[in-house]
Amino acid sequence: MKPSRLARTGRSVLIPLITVLSAFVLAGLVMLVTGNHPLSSYGAIFDGTGLNWLFPWVTGQNRTIAAQDLQQTLVAAAPLVLTGLSVAFAFRVGLFNIGAQGQYTVASVIAVWIGTIWGGMNPVLHIVLAIVLAALIGAVWSALAGWLKANTGAHEVISTIMLNWVAIWVASYLFQEGGPLQGKQALGNPVSNTIAGNLHLPVIWGNPELQGLDVGVFLALIAAALYWAIIRRSTLGYEVRAVGHNPAAATASGMSVARSYIVTMAICGAFAGLAAGIDVFGWEFQVSSTTISTSEVGFLGIAVALLGRNTAIGTVAAALLFGALETGTAAINLNPSAINPELAPQLTLIIEGLVVLLVSTDLIAVRLLGLPRKVGWGRPQAVAAARRDTLAADDPALDPAEALRPEPGL
Amino acid sequence: MRTAVTDTTPVLDLRAITKKFGPVVANDRVDFDLHAGEVHALLGENGAGKSTLMSVLYGLYSPTSGEILVDGRPAKISSPNDAIALGIGMVHQHFMFIPVMTVTENIVLGNEPVKAGPTRPAGVLDRRTARLRVQELSDRYGLAVDPDARIEDVSVGMQQRVEILRALYRSARILVLDEPTAVLTAQEITELMAVLERLKADGTAIVFISHKLGEVLAIADRITVLRRGRAVGTVPRAGATEQSLARMVVGRDVIFRVHKEPAHPELPILTVEDLHARDDRDLEAVRGATLSVRAGEIVAVAGVEGNGQSELVQAITGIREPTSGRVEVDGIDITGRGVRAATAAGVAHITEDRHRVGLVLPFTLAENLALRRYRQPPLSRHGWLNLKAFRALAERLIDAFDVRGGGPETPASALSGGNQQKLCVAREIDSDPKLLVAHQPTRGLDVGAIEFVHSQLIDQRDAGKAVLLVSLESEEVRALADRILVIYEGKIVAEFSPEATDEQLGIAMTGGMVAAA
Numbered sequence: 001m002k003p004s005r006l007a008r009t010g011r012s013v014l015i016p017l018i019t020v021l022s023a024f025v026l027a028g029l030v031m032l033v034t035g036n037h038p039l040s041s042y043g044a045i046f047d048g049t050g051l052n053w054l055f056p057w058v059t060g061q062n063r064t065i066a067a068q069d070l071q072q073t074l075v076a077a078a079p080l081v082l083t084g085l086s087v088a089f090a091f092r093v094g095l096f097n098i099g100a101q102g103q104y105t106v107a108s109v110i111a112v113w114i115g116t117i118w119g120g121m122n123p124v125l126h127i128v129l130a131i132v133l134a135a136l137i138g139a140v141w142s143a144l145a146g147w148l149k150a151n152t153g154a155h156e157v158i159s160t161i162m163l164n165w166v167a168i169w170v171a172s173y174l175f176q177e178g179g180p181l182q183g184k185q186a187l188g189n190p191v192s193n194t195i196a197g198n199l200h201l202p203v204i205w206g207n208p209e210l211q212g213l214d215v216g217v218f219l220a221l222i223a224a225a226l227y228w229a230i231i232r233r234s235t236l237g238y239e240v241r242a243v244g245h246n247p248a249a250a251t252a253s254g255m256s257v258a259r260s261y262i263v264t265m266a267i268c269g270a271f272a273g274l275a276a277g278i279d280v281f282g283w284e285f286q287v288s289s290t291t292i293s294t295s296e297v298g299f300l301g302i303a304v305a306l307l308g309r310n311t312a313i314g315t316v317a318a319a320l321l322f323g324a325l326e327t328g329t330a331a332i333n334l335n336p337s338a339i340n341p342e343l344a345p346q347l348t349l350i351i352e353g354l355v356v357l358l359v360s361t362d363l364i365a366v367r368l369l370g371l372p373r374k375v376g377w378g379r380p381q382a383v384a385a386a387r388r389d390t391l392a393a394d395d396p397a398l399d400p401a402e403a404l405r406p407e408p409g410l
Numbered sequence: 411m412r413t414a415v416t417d418t419t420p421v422l423d424l425r426a427i428t429k430k431f432g433p434v435v436a437n438d439r440v441d442f443d444l445h446a447g448e449v450h451a452l453l454g455e456n457g458a459g460k461s462t463l464m465s466v467l468y469g470l471y472s473p474t475s476g477e478i479l480v481d482g483r484p485a486k487i488s489s490p491n492d493a494i495a496l497g498i499g500m501v502h503q504h505f506m507f508i509p510v511m512t513v514t515e516n517i518v519l520g521n522e523p524v525k526a527g528p529t530r531p532a533g534v535l536d537r538r539t540a541r542l543r544v545q546e547l548s549d550r551y552g553l554a555v556d557p558d559a560r561i562e563d564v565s566v567g568m569q570q571r572v573e574i575l576r577a578l579y580r581s582a583r584i585l586v587l588d589e590p591t592a593v594l595t596a597q598e599i600t601e602l603m604a605v606l607e608r609l610k611a612d613g614t615a616i617v618f619i620s621h622k623l624g625e626v627l628a629i630a631d632r633i634t635v636l637r638r639g640r641a642v643g644t645v646p647r648a649g650a651t652e653q654s655l656a657r658m659v660v661g662r663d664v665i666f667r668v669h670k671e672p673a674h675p676e677l678p679i680l681t682v683e684d685l686h687a688r689d690d691r692d693l694e695a696v697r698g699a700t701l702s703v704r705a706g707e708i709v710a711v712a713g714v715e716g717n718g719q720s721e722l723v724q725a726i727t728g729i730r731e732p733t734s735g736r737v738e739v740d741g742i743d744i745t746g747r748g749v750r751a752a753t754a755a756g757v758a759h760i761t762e763d764r765h766r767v768g769l770v771l772p773f774t775l776a777e778n779l780a781l782r783r784y785r786q787p788p789l790s791r792h793g794w795l796n797l798k799a800f801r802a803l804a805e806r807l808i809d810a811f812d813v814r815g816g817g818p819e820t821p822a823s824a825l826s827g828g829n830q831q832k833l834c835v836a837r838e839i840d841s842d843p844k845l846l847v848a849h850q851p852t853r854g855l856d857v858g859a860i861e862f863v864h865s866q867l868i869d870q871r872d873a874g875k876a877v878l879l880v881s882l883e884s885e886e887v888r889a890l891a892d893r894i895l896v897i898y899e900g901k902i903v904a905e906f907s908p909e910a911t912d913e914q915l916g917i918a919m920t921g922g923m924v925a926a927a
């Protein structure tokens with residue numbers, strides 16, 4: 001059945017592309033209405049992302065700037081890949097992990113704390129230890145929600161949101177004026193100590209002083225590859241997918257749904273924790289109460305996972321898009337004559353919001369690909385079964401409604 | 411071929427319908443017509459294309475080519491809404507309900523009576539009217555339902571009646587029933603037949619799909635047979651026999667009762683002692699069941715649906731934790747130790763509900779066939795899957811069990827109902843168990859496939875395995891069992907030899923006292 005498989009793959013690329021395009025078009029309308037020129041604005045944003053570096057005809061000074069912008073884009077995309085994986089992995093087992101932000105936060109605290117104590121340690125060992133512990137604490141934090149789900153039935157959406165707030169407020173407290181982890185040299189500022197220069201992740205492209213690209217991006221790509229391998233090639237991933245699609249059948253096959261929930265959530269948390277590790281050791285070097293409460297990396301992970309349809313490649317691509325948007329619309333990267341710099345960051349939010357909205361409604365896919373809109377109103381399985389020839393086989397995210405559906409009890 | 415039902419224009423006329431799914435031709439230029447007041451049965455092997463043809467009619471699939479005429483006029487049916495507007499009602503092979511809603515709500519959904527509410531002039535479900543209408547319909551056709559019960563709490567038999575009421579509620583004059591009797595008890599089937607007679611008398615045109623030839627002969631006026639997507643013939647009921655129909659369906663003669671030698675039972679494999687278990691509603695469903703199955707025999711548990719069969723099976727196979735009692739397999743105590751322990755002790759389980767429990771529908775055939783042993787080599791080593799081994803396993807079983815409609819990479823959801831069932835049977839038998847628990851193993855299978863599964867079960871017995879058969883089909887129980895145990899209200903109340911009469915069994919199954927035969 002090669003051709004239909006090809007068609008399926010084609011569709012699973014096409015649908016997100018259409019989604020993104022529609023979001024851009026709609027956001028373009030907003031620009032028109034507010035008196036901006038969409039095309040030149042998008043042009044300026046594109047240049048701001050540094051993606052024009054890929055064009056050989058961009059030379060000289062422009063090329064240097066483009067390179068810096070592109071490094072920024074990649075630095076921003078790396079943690080998004082990881083938080084995206086955190087959300088995507090949970091979707092695979094049928095859980096909605098809203099908690100990537102909290103997992104990222106507790107991991108940031110641990111990373112910066114470990115990174116600023118034990119001065120005499122071997123730097124390589126020190127970095128590795130700190131990042132591993134960051135991933136670990138993220139895993140534990142997240143597994144808590146999995147455990148609650150498995151043992152008490154507490155809905156993971158509620159518990160992860162609550163754990164987010166616990167993490168964010170505790171972390172803010174730790175670094176606040178007079179807080180236990182406030183930096184010694186930071187009197188009056190709610191920030192942590194700063195990580196010493198010999199503990200920074202090595203920069204592989206660009207100027208370390210100007211936030212060049214650090215090896216964190218490789219860690220993110222390795223994580224994405226690992227994600228693929230776990231999902232597609234390991235018994236664990238097989239169990240996760242089985243539980244995600246049909247907990248009753250998984251149970252009847254001897255799998256433990258409870259264990260799957262806990263293990264999956266732990267892995268999700270490890271991804272988010274790793275994101276914090278590479279941010280803290282890659283370019284932040286300190287954490288403040290303000291960054292804690294304004295960071296959105298974890299929340300953006302939800303949009304990344306949705307757009308990326310919970311696949312490894314999709315997540316990387318979506319993270320790249322969101323990273324680029326973030327960099328491209330940062331006022332500092334923009335040509336103010338082409339776009340109002342005040343509008344730009346809002347535009348990012350608009351586009352991100354539209355993407356989530358469009359992805360979650362499945363509307364465009366349904367309309368453009370000519371699927372019958374209401375194919376019946378049975379349980380999701382029945383509806384999915386009726387649409388079985390049009391949707392990819394093993395991808396819950398192809399039908400986000402399916403991925404988001406409240407799962408049947410244990 | 412014209413029969414003397416009526417000589418007016420058919421209410422429904424399907425002309426040269428072709429439906430392809432990629433390379434699979436599910437329907438190949440099929441003609442099918444239907445008159446008012448007629449029951450036209452559609453027969454065919456698993457995967458012959460019956461459900462597909464009806465899904466085309468109901469607007470779920472658009473045909474690759476062909477034409478649909480309703481009342482002699484070409485009709486464009488591109489969604490179920492169009493079909494409903496034309497008076498077509500469908501009872502699906504696999505139910506489509508919202509399980510947490512009540513019977514009434516499920517029936518009226520999509521066309522609810524509304525009344526003025528506090529915020530909007532007309533926007534609130536008028537429960538009283540809805541309930542009244544449902545009650546009215548239910549009385550008129552003798553389809554007894556409890557309008558206020560939640561769908562998930564009522565028996566499959568009642569769910570079936572709700573499905574029919576739903577179609578009638580939307581004033582269907584063309585009613586399609588896709589294997590409506592597959593999950594019903596003999597009693598319920600008799601009741602359903604009476605309902606269909608009444609509908610027929612009212613002028614409703616009915617398409618009746620079933621694998622049970624006896625039923626078809628009892629109710630149908632005409633019978634059309636599909637084979638591999640093509641209509642191979644239409645015959646009137648008069649003159650048709652089970653044998654002749656079976657031959658048309660499978661293309662060869664079928665043995666309805668597989669030959670079996672007398673059993674030579676050996677030591678007990680399964681021992682169940684004073685087992686108690688609760689159901690999902692936390693009511694005691696198994697109340698002190700005691701039974702044993704020896705190697706080399708088939709023991710059937712017969713009973714009216716809802717007497718604790720499901721819970722008994724689940725408690726034995728480790729899916730449900732018993733509240734007390736003991737389950738032992740080949741000397742190993744597996745009471746309440748879960749499915750994995752049961753599997754390790756040698757238990758295999760053909761589940762009663764292939765969609766909800768037996769299969770992971772979006773998984774490929776290979777992934778589904780691996781569900782029992784993905785943790786063992788060669789399917790996996792050190793936690794990593796060996797996809798080649800997955801594929802090899804799937805190819806072998808698809809071939810050995812004649813699963814049609816796809817290869818190792820096809821999602822199980824794309825198979826026809828009967829082929830999905832074969833998938834489950836293949837997986838469990840292939841796990842080489844000591845005890846095979848077969849719960850409704852032939853639900854939805856065609857006559858040829860039933861013959862096949864029955865001979866497989868007998869082969870398992872002859873290979874020295876213990877087989878516990880739980881079935882609502884008295885034919886099946888009689889054909890396979892070496893001993894028949896009757897379950898009533900969660901207890902084994904009587905034991906019979908397969909020669910027992912229907913009457914003896916019937917009395918025991920309804921709680922009457924009988925001297926064991």
Ligand SMILES: Nc1ncnc2c1ncn2[C@@H]1O[C@H](COP(=O)(O)OP(=O)(O)OP(=O)(O)O)[C@@H](O)[C@H]1O
Pocket residue numbers: 388389431434435436454455456457458459460461462463503814815816824825826827828829854
């Ligand atoms: N959505 C689909 N995608 C791909 N193939 C399909 C799809 N639906 C049906 N098929 C294939 O079309 C053929 C006919 O299937 P159909 O469900 O109509 O059979 P059926 O006659 O109803 O069988 P059964 O008695 O087992 O229910 C089968 O080979 C099946 O695998």
Ligand SMILES: [Mg+2]
Pocket residue numbers: 460461462503588826827828
């Ligand atoms: Mg069918």
